[in-house]
Amino acid sequence: MSKARRWAGWFLLLCALLPFAASRHAPNVHDDVFLRGPGSLVADPEAGAADLWRADVFGTRGELTGQSGFWRPLVLLSFRAEHDLTGGAAVPFAWLGHVVNLLLHALATLALWRVLLLLDLPDAAALAAAALFAVHPVHAETVAWLSGRSDLGATALAFLGTAVLLRRPRDGRARTLDRDAVLGALLLVAALLFKESAALLLLLAVLALRWQGQPWRQAAAAPTFALVVYGILRVALFTRAIAPDAYLGPESASVRWATWLSIVPEALRLLVWPGAATPIHPVAPAVSWAQPAVPTGLVALLLMLYLCLHAWQRREPALGYGLLLVTGTLLLLAPWVRFPTGFREVAAPLYERYFYAAAAGPPIALAWLLRKRLARAPILAAAGTLAAVLLIRPAAAAAGAVWSSDEAFARAGLAAAPHSANLWNHLGVAKLEELRAQGDRAAGDQALLAFQRARALQPDLAEAEINAFIALAMLGREDEATEAAHHLLQRRPDDPAALDNVAQWHFGHQRWKEAAALFERELATGRPRPGAAAALQECQRELQAQPAPSAPPAQPAPQAPKDAGG
Numbered sequence: 001m002s003k004a005r006r007w008a009g010w011f012l013l014l015c016a017l018l019p020f021a022a023s024r025h026a027p028n029v030h031d032d033v034f035l036r037g038p039g040s041l042v043a044d045p046e047a048g049a050a051d052l053w054r055a056d057v058f059g060t061r062g063e064l065t066g067q068s069g070f071w072r073p074l075v076l077l078s079f080r081a082e083h084d085l086t087g088g089a090a091v092p093f094a095w096l097g098h099v100v101n102l103l104l105h106a107l108a109t110l111a112l113w114r115v116l117l118l119l120d121l122p123d124a125a126a127l128a129a130a131a132l133f134a135v136h137p138v139h140a141e142t143v144a145w146l147s148g149r150s151d152l153g154a155t156a157l158a159f160l161g162t163a164v165l166l167r168r169p170r171d172g173r174a175r176t177l178d179r180d181a182v183l184g185a186l187l188l189v190a191a192l193l194f195k196e197s198a199a200l201l202l203l204l205a206v207l208a209l210r211w212q213g214q215p216w217r218q219a220a221a222a223p224t225f226a227l228v229v230y231g232i233l234r235v236a237l238f239t240r241a242i243a244p245d246a247y248l249g250p251e252s253a254s255v256r257w258a259t260w261l262s263i264v265p266e267a268l269r270l271l272v273w274p275g276a277a278t279p280i281h282p283v284a285p286a287v288s289w290a291q292p293a294v295p296t297g298l299v300a301l302l303l304m305l306y307l308c309l310h311a312w313q314r315r316e317p318a319l320g321y322g323l324l325l326v327t328g329t330l331l332l333l334a335p336w337v338r339f340p341t342g343f344r345e346v347a348a349p350l351y352e353r354y355f356y357a358a359a360a361g362p363p364i365a366l367a368w369l370l371r372k373r374l375a376r377a378p379i380l381a382a383a384g385t386l387a388a389v390l391l392i393r394p395a396a397a398a399a400g401a402v403w404s405s406d407e408a409f410a411r412a413g414l415a416a417a418p419h420s421a422n423l424w425n426h427l428g429v430a431k432l433e434e435l436r437a438q439g440d441r442a443a444g445d446q447a448l449l450a451f452q453r454a455r456a457l458q459p460d461l462a463e464a465e466i467n468a469f470i471a472l473a474m475l476g477r478e479d480e481a482t483e484a485a486h487h488l489l490q491r492r493p494d495d496p497a498a499l500d501n502v503a504q505w506h507f508g509h510q511r512w513k514e515a516a517a518l519f520e521r522e523l524a525t526g527r528p529r530p531g532a533a534a535a536l537q538e539c540q541r542e543l544q545a546q547p548a549p550s551a552p553p554a555q556p557a558p559q560a561p562k563d564a565g566g
């Protein structure tokens with residue numbers, strides 16, 4: 001590697017790390033609690049590596065599958081490795097997780113740069129494209145949020161696997177199983193084990209290898225092998241199941257497809273400049289194909305397909321790769337199957353983490369358009385790239401702040417979706433943690449108001465009802481907590497979370513009999529919370545240790561009535 005390219009590599013490393021470096025101090029936020037928190041499968045000491053290989057990404061010991069239908073074992077295994085290295089201590093565990101995310105983002109940036117060079121994009125243009133990708137503000141959700149690990153890992157390893165395969169000889173003389181072929185295939189398998197959507201990047205790897213001049217058979221060998229291995233592992237280890245109460249978007253297939261087309265223009269806008277950072281982009285169902293956004297989206301999609309075909313015909317591999325990253329991502333978001341969308345306010349998948357790989361498309365297209373000018377004046381090109389990075393970096397850093405705390409997450413989401421019961425509940429949880437950590441009763445009152453707002457918006461939201469009871473208990477409002485517990489158990493007699501929280505409340509007040517009865521009911525559901533069995537045993541020990549009640553004094557036997565004829 002030339003000295004200029006070594007300096008370019010260091011420059012790209014800084015571009016990737018600096019905008020989001022502050023995220024390393026962030027705690028677990030929102031879904032991170034379910035994926036990495038105290039009650040998660042990752043933190044469960046009884047869950048072994050075999051469980052992590054077979055589990056749904058949101059699975060628990062009691063229910064390995066049946067949550068989201070997403071199989072991403074390398075996400076869980078990477079979290080478990082971080083947990084073991086830090087002993088599960090909250091601050092070091094979160095810090096290490098964020099550092100790993102930053103390093104994966106840096107790897108994705110450097111691997112993309114290498115891919116573009118191998119696709120014959122001039123050095124200055126490849127550097128500009130990779131640098132703009134590194135500082136793109138749309139990456140904040142993926143890089144600064146631990147739950148973005150799946151997209152990060154999949155993209156970084158797929159780009160790296162593609163780069164390894166592209167460095168093989170182009171004339172077809174390379175052996176089928178040479179070192180690069182094996183390494184590239186393994187990296188592609190690993191990408192799929194981070195997230196199934198990496199299949200798009202495997203397809204693009206085939207096309208990139210073909211564009212580079214490799215024969216079809218050689219180009220397709222390693223990606224096909226990776227897909228076969230992944231398919232065998234998935235069939236052998238994972239049964240797809242989705243929680244019955246999960247929101248899967250509109251039931252009508254026509255509405256789902258129309259809604260997907262309606263988000264295409266907004267998705268393209270996000271890839272150019274995302275604007276204010278938010279964890280949620282509300283999407284209303286498109287109930288008619290005549291709604292303006294639907295034909296607009298169809299025209300935009302057809303235009304992208306035309307540009308991809310044009311790049312193929314012109315034999316412009318770098319441009320084609322960038323355009324297909326965008327177009328393929330749009331097609332991946334189509335409702336081929338129904339899957340949980342997370343928020344009920346989102347009728348079609350429009351989350352910024354879904355566009356992590358696709359965000360390379362616009363920078364690649366821009367760099368391709370300017371490639372000749374950039375090549376003629378490399379020093380000016382480098383200066384211009386640096387200026388662009390410095391201009392964009394503050395926006396990326398500010399976007400990352402949304403994932404700096406639960407409260408920041410919830411408030412940013414509510415700014416975009418003020419009627420989201422889920423987000424109001426999440427804001428309440430954030431304020432409840434403030435009460436727990438600092439004893440701030442005002443924060444507790446705010447939490448209770450947030451839970452009440454969530455229940456008003458969505459009366460059947462179990463989390464908000466349970467959390468409202470917890471808030472009353474933590475605030476010491478015992479009469480109201482008693483009434484809330486009574487209603488909670490009446491409405492949700494078989495809900496393990498409801499049973500566990502009310503049982504823990506009784507446990508804290510040393511009401512051993514009431515707590516034991518509820519822990520027994522929780523265990524009988526077959527889906528107990530971690531620690532329920534141990535808590536029941538403690539209750540039973542306390543009950544056994546209590547002195548037996550003294551016998552009441554003997555009472556005289558009632559007198560039989562006298563015989564009237566005696």
